[in-house]
Amino acid sequence: MSSLDAQRPRRSLRTESRRTGDDVYVVRLNGQVIELDGPAGMFWRLFDGRLSVTEAAAAVASCYDAPPDVVEADAGEFVEDMIGRGFLVADP
Helix, strand or coil, rough: CCCHHHHEECCCCEEEEEEECCCCEEEEEEEEEEECCCCCHHHHEEEEEEEHHHHHHHHHHHHHHCCCHHHHHHHHHHHHHHHHHCEECCCC
């Protein structure tokens, strides 16, 4: 099992997000505002603590008809960035 199989990220309770379109979200945290669209918006919606990064990446790859290994690598980078910025958390 890879670390992406075990990691089940969720949105930080300190974030506020608003859906503005199909898989388009405007997210706010401590004065930072970001817009997530396309695959990033879908990841944001899927990361609720129930799915692993691998499972979410498989859903996004299927939806966007993209290579699963590429989407999984992108998902891992997205999660690391969003955890580092405080938008996502990953409980042990």
